[in-house]
Amino acid sequence: MTTGTESExxxxxxxxxxxxxxxIAERYEVSRPGYPAHVVEFVTATAGLSPGAAVLEIGxxxxxxxxxxxxxxxxLTAIDMGASxxxxxxxxxxxxxxxxxxxxxxxxxxxxxxxxxxxxxAAFHWxxxxxxxxxxxxxxxxxxxxxxxxxEEHYDDPLAAALDVLWVxxxxxxxxxxxxxxxxxxxxxxxLFGTPACLTDRQQTILPAGDVIALETTRATFLSWPHxxxxxxxxxxxxxxxxxxxxxxxxxxxxxxxxxxxxxx
Numbered sequence: 001m002t003t004g005t006e007s008e009x010x011x012x013x014x015x016x017x018x019x020x021x022x023x024i025a026e027r028y029e030v031s032r033p034g035y036p037a038h039v040v041e042f043v044t045a046t047a048g049l050s051p052g053a054a055v056l057e058i059g060x061x062x063x064x065x066x067x068x069x070x071x072x073x074x075x076l077t078a079i080d081m082g083a084s085x086x087x088x089x090x091x092x093x094x095x096x097x098x099x100x101x102x103x104x105x106x107x108x109x110x111x112x113x114x115x116x117x118x119x120x121x122a123a124f125h126w127x128x129x130x131x132x133x134x135x136x137x138x139x140x141x142x143x144x145x146x147x148x149x150x151x152e153e154h155y156d157d158p159l160a161a162a163l164d165v166l167w168v169x170x171x172x173x174x175x176x177x178x179x180x181x182x183x184x185x186x187x188x189x190x191x192l193f194g195t196p197a198c199l200t201d202r203q204q205t206i207l208p209a210g211d212v213i214a215l216e217t218t219r220a221t222f223l224s225w226p227h228x229x230x231x232x233x234x235x236x237x238x239x240x241x242x243x244x245x246x247x248x249x250x251x252x253x254x255x256x257x258x259x260x261x262x263x264x265x
Contacts, residue, residue, distance in 0.1 A: 008082035018126040020223040022082025029062040029088050038252050040068040042199045047145040053116040058105050059123025063089030070096040097161035106131050113141045121149035137192040140260040147257035156248045170233045182256045193258035201253040209241035
């Protein structure tokens, strides 16, 4: 089952862009936010997980979500295709009982029906569409759950509108993030999962201007631009932020999760 089709050009672009994050692991570590405890608690409670449950995290990055999951005592396997990301996550969780693997989900070798939860945050859209849901379903034990988390930052106007213009004027802003496999409709379209459970969380915060620049320069669009374009964008964003040393924004975290249907893996 797929969540839609993509052209060969789109597939090539997705594969290229998803490999770029590993080159900025340190910046990603300090600028990307963690996850509210109650959001992770919603996932684990909905899935009915107890300490010792086998959990697979796809696209762990530098370990922001991994850290939350590891504190619950699960048998946790965390994968990311970037070796630098895995190294950073390993440092963050030094001493924790987490099995880290530097591999893509497509290439992951795992026993079928072995996990009670497969979870991914801000990474599932990078997986080959024909693999993402179907392999997740195969890896889940009967009654297991797939949980997809998404995160977005929404700045207040006038910065939000000005930043949108800045992105568009510097180049192509389309990409794999346009696919939203975390939408309930995407789960339903596969025929592999039951009715999704959903949660939306919003938290208001204030970011120093320097942190805004660091965050925005971890986007796949920015990373895929030529160095001159990256420099011009950063300079213009810095000028845009100069009158305001800190900015208001709302962080949106969403959860969509569903139970694998018996006999449909």
